[in-house]
Amino acid sequence: MNTVQNFEIFAPKLVDRKEYFSAGHRACQGCGEVLALRLLLKGLGDDVVVANATGCMEIISSAYPQTAWLHPYIHVAFENAAAVGSGVEAGLKALRRKGKIADRDVKTIAIAGDGGTADIGLQALSGAMERGHDMIFFCLDNEAYMNTGIQRSSATPFMAATTTSPAGEAIPGQRTGKKNVPEIMVAHKVPYVATACPSYPIDLINKVKKAKAVKGPAYIHIFSMCPTGWRCASEITIKLGRLVVETGVFPLYEVENGKYRLTMEVPEKLRPVGDYLKPQGRFRHLTPSNIETIQERVNREWEILMNKIECMQPW
Amino acid sequence: MGKRIGMEVGIAAAEAVALCNIDVAAVYPITPQSHIAEHMADIIHDGRIDAEFITVESEHSSISACAGASATGARVYTATSSQGLMLMHEILPIVSAMRLPVVMGNANRAVSGPLNIWNDHGDIMPQRDSGWICLFTENGQEVIDLSIMAFKIAEDPEVMLPTVVNIDGFQLTHMIEPLEFPTQAQVNKFLPDRKPYATLHPDNPMTMGCFNMPDIFTETMKAKDTALWNSKKTIVKVFNEWGRQFGRKYNVVETYKAKDAETLILTMGSMGETASIAVDEMRKAGRKVGLVKLRLWRPFPVEELRAAIKGCKTLIVMDRAISFGGAGGPVATEIKSFLFHDKGRPRIVDFLMGLGGRDVTVGDFIAMVERAKNKKDETYEYYGVRE
Numbered sequence: 012m013n014t015v016q017n018f019e020i021f022a023p024k025l026v027d028r029k030e031y032f033s034a035g036h037r038a039c040q041g042c043g044e045v046l047a048l049r050l051l052l053k054g055l056g057d058d059v060v061v062a063n064a065t066g067c068m069e070i071i072s073s074a075y076p077q078t079a080w081l082h083p084y085i086h087v088a089f090e091n092a093a094a095v096g097s098g099v100e101a102g103l104k105a106l107r108r109k110g111k112i113a114d115r116d117v118k119t120i121a122i123a124g125d126g127g128t129a130d131i132g133l134q135a136l137s138g139a140m141e142r143g144h145d146m147i148f149f150c151l152d153n154e155a156y157m158n159t160g161i162q163r164s165s166a167t168p169f170m171a172a173t174t175t176s177p178a179g180e181a182i183p184g185q186r187t188g189k190k191n192v193p194e195i196m197v198a199h200k201v202p203y204v205a206t207a208c209p210s211y212p213i214d215l216i217n218k219v220k221k222a223k224a225v226k227g228p229a230y231i232h233i234f235s236m237c238p239t240g241w242r243c244a245s246e247i248t249i250k251l252g253r254l255v256v257e258t259g260v261f262p263l264y265e266v267e268n269g270k271y272r273l274t275m276e277v278p279e280k281l282r283p284v285g286d287y288l289k290p291q292g293r294f295r296h297l298t299p300s301n302i303e304t305i306q307e308r309v310n311r312e313w314e315i316l317m318n319k320i321e322c323m324q325p326w
Numbered sequence: 327m328g329k330r331i332g333m334e335v336g337i338a339a340a341e342a343v344a345l346c347n348i349d350v351a352a353v354y355p356i357t358p359q360s361h362i363a364e365h366m367a368d369i370i371h372d373g374r375i376d377a378e379f380i381t382v383e384s385e386h387s388s389i390s391a392c393a394g395a396s397a398t399g400a401r402v403y404t405a406t407s408s409q410g411l412m413l414m415h416e417i418l419p420i421v422s423a424m425r426l427p428v429v430m431g432n433a434n435r436a437v438s439g440p441l442n443i444w445n446d447h448g449d450i451m452p453q454r455d456s457g458w459i460c461l462f463t464e465n466g467q468e469v470i471d472l473s474i475m476a477f478k479i480a481e482d483p484e485v486m487l488p489t490v491v492n493i494d495g496f497q498l499t500h501m502i503e504p505l506e507f508p509t510q511a512q513v514n515k516f517l518p519d520r521k522p523y524a525t526l527h528p529d530n531p532m533t534m535g536c537f538n539m540p541d542i543f544t545e546t547m548k549a550k551d552t553a554l555w556n557s558k559k560t561i562v563k564v565f566n567e568w569g570r571q572f573g574r575k576y577n578v579v580e581t582y583k584a585k586d587a588e589t590l591i592l593t594m595g596s597m598g599e600t601a602s603i604a605v606d607e608m609r610k611a612g613r614k615v616g617l618v619k620l621r622l623w624r625p626f627p628v629e630e631l632r633a634a635i636k637g638c639k640t641l642i643v644m645d646r647a648i649s650f651g652g653a654g655g656p657v658a659t660e661i662k663s664f665l666f667h668d669k670g671r672p673r674i675v676d677f678l679m680g681l682g683g684r685d686v687t688v689g690d691f692i693a694m695v696e697r698a699k700n701k702k703d704e705t706y707e708y709y710g711v712r713e
């Protein structure tokens with residue numbers, strides 16, 4: 012797992028120095044979501060229009076009359092980033108065809124949190140992807156509704172404590188497993204689907220570049236560490252992002268035209284999930300047997316993914 | 327006068343919009359709007375106009391897509407009805423706050439439950455406070471004319487507000503009427519390309535949709551209210567311009583035999599034509615009855631209404647929507663509050679009728695005028711209801 016070794020030496024060559032999201036925004040210290048945003052914007056470069064959903068990234072960036080966005084940007088509501096993005100894409104397409112705006116490619120992207128993607132925004136996302144708009148949809152997944160106070164979503168992991176899935180005496184946290192949105196996107200025959208994590212910046216940026224090159228829909232699901240919502244120290248954000256990958260809890264892969272490929276080194280043996288769970292307050296209530304159950308689930312999910320990688324043929 | 331052709335009004339609405347050089351349409355089908363959606367698709371799929379047709383998966387997405395498209399500077403149209411409009415409800419005030427001149431046709435239909443697909447105004451009234459310009463049409467010709475005028479009003483730099491054209495479901499959308507269309511050249515002259523104030527484009531990056539803290543939210547709300555009130559000037563200007571160019575003059579409040587009337591019936595939408603026949607019959611019988619029709623619902627044409635009802639003793643308001651457990655139908659309630667301080671104001675009688683597609687006939691209007699004579703108080707009353 013040495014993807015980013017010698018980062019200081021190579022990063023300036025690999026990563027755009029230009030910032031597209033200005034400093035001075037209001038994200039918490041150690042916010043992995045805003046780091047994901049900063050990196051994905053670097054991957055995109057210029058000529059982009061952003062449609063953003065309500066959520067942390069909207070609230071920390073756009074208190075009138077200030078904005079952290081250097082790209083053209085629109086926020087309308089919580090559940091409709093994909094639909095607003097659809098309209099932006101269609102509008103730009105028509106205006107360009109009719110000679111009313113400059114004749115060059117401008118990429119539309121839509122951004123939402125896991126709530127705005129996997130829950131309330133799923134219908135709009137499905138519609139937009141099915142219609143085939145030339146648009147990248149980014150899910151910034153911090154595994155709960157953070158903006159409104161750490162309530163569970165369908166992307167909250169099994170047994171994690173949130174304010175609406177508390178670690179109670181009778182029910183120890185989230186009762187369900189994480190909804191697999193990338194798989195739902197593959198089922199839509201989205202030509203490029205990927206997972207990413209800001210602890211692997213080069214991998215993330217490369218995937219964004221690939222997605223940008225697609226003429227049509229693309230989907231990137233970015234694991235976004237949230238020290239505030241996960242009740243952990245802000246300085247371990249990057250480490251947690253590595254651990255989630257090294258334990259196989261959130262594998263890094265991409266799916267090009269239905270063909271799955273792991274983009275991380277295939278480990279000899281996955282690290283035990285406890286390494287990832289233990290530093291986080293949201294998992295503090297777990298017993299050794301709980302951790303064992305989670306380990307079994309992670310192993311099973313990993314096997315399923317490996318099967319896909321082996322068996323799935325490109326369309 | 328140009329050539330008249332027979333056409334279903336819903337289809338005519340789509341044909342009128344097709345003359346407006348739209349860039350994007352995002353429409354989700356619902357009875358009785360479906361023919362507008364279907365015909366819009368025909369027009370675009372046949373390549374008759376150069377526009378993107380977004381086959382959204384819901385009305386929430388159609389209005390959201392319209393917002394996104396309008397923000398790029400595109401001319402944008404959508405149409406809906408009833409449940410579809412209710413589903414859009416959340417987004418409507420955002421579109422007006424962002425000053426996006428989306429134009430919408432709404433085929434008025436009752437709102438569930440119970441499910442009922444027929445005509446009343448129960449769908450548009452809950453959108454009253456969304457900050458949209460809200461127009462009503464009485465016949466097919468008005469649907470054509472106002473659908474075109476709506477773009478000019480909405481996009482005017484003094485206005486920049488979304489506009490909804492109400493078309494009574496079935497009673498109007500499914501009627502085949504003799505209609506006159508302006509030519510493409512005439513519409514091009516009347517309605518030039520949209521000149522957006524701000525757009526989403528990398529050449530001039532812009533942040534749209536910032537949130538407001540308490541220190542500025544009230545100011546933003548007042549600005550929107552002021553913009554909506556100010557739009558009336560432009561609405562009247564555009565109506566006049568249309569009158570000059572096409573010979574059909576529109577007013578924000580229309581009247582029929584109202585001048586010397588002691589009793590006035592007030593309607594919105596397609597009921598106006600039936601009511602005018604009732605007025606003719608009552609006039610023949612020597613009754614001083616007239617008719618007032620509200621074409622504009624938002625911004626409310628209060629001065630024009632005052633002028634139209636001056637001197638009348640009884641104003642009978644026909645409300646086709648209900649405010650359950652409230653002061654009455656939304657139209658009468660509104661008028662009562664505007665006229666509250668007016669000395670010598672008419673007695674206001676409020677009938678809730680014509681709900682969920684129930685016909686309101688000439689005989690019904692005459693019966694309501696009779697009933698109003700004997701009604702002592704100003705509380706609302708259901709007309710023609712089986713007890």
Ligand SMILES: Cc1ncc(C[n+]2csc(CCOP(=O)(O)OP(=O)(O)O)c2C)c(N)n1
Pocket residue numbers: 044065066067068089090123124125126127128151153155156157158159164
């Ligand atoms: C229709 C609607 N329901 C609920 C809300 C309240 N709300 C705003 S943001 C949010 C949660 C956002 O969660 P997520 O999408 O995961 O983004 P995050 O803040 O975690 O980045 C909720 C519930 C809303 N704005 N609109």
Ligand code: SF4
Pocket residue numbers: 037038039040041042043044045067068071153157158236237238239240
């Ligand atoms: S709550 Fe979490 S996602 Fe939101 S700004 Fe803070 S750290 Fe970032």
Ligand SMILES: [Mg+2]
Pocket residue numbers: 124125126151152153154155156157
């Ligand atoms: Mg979240």
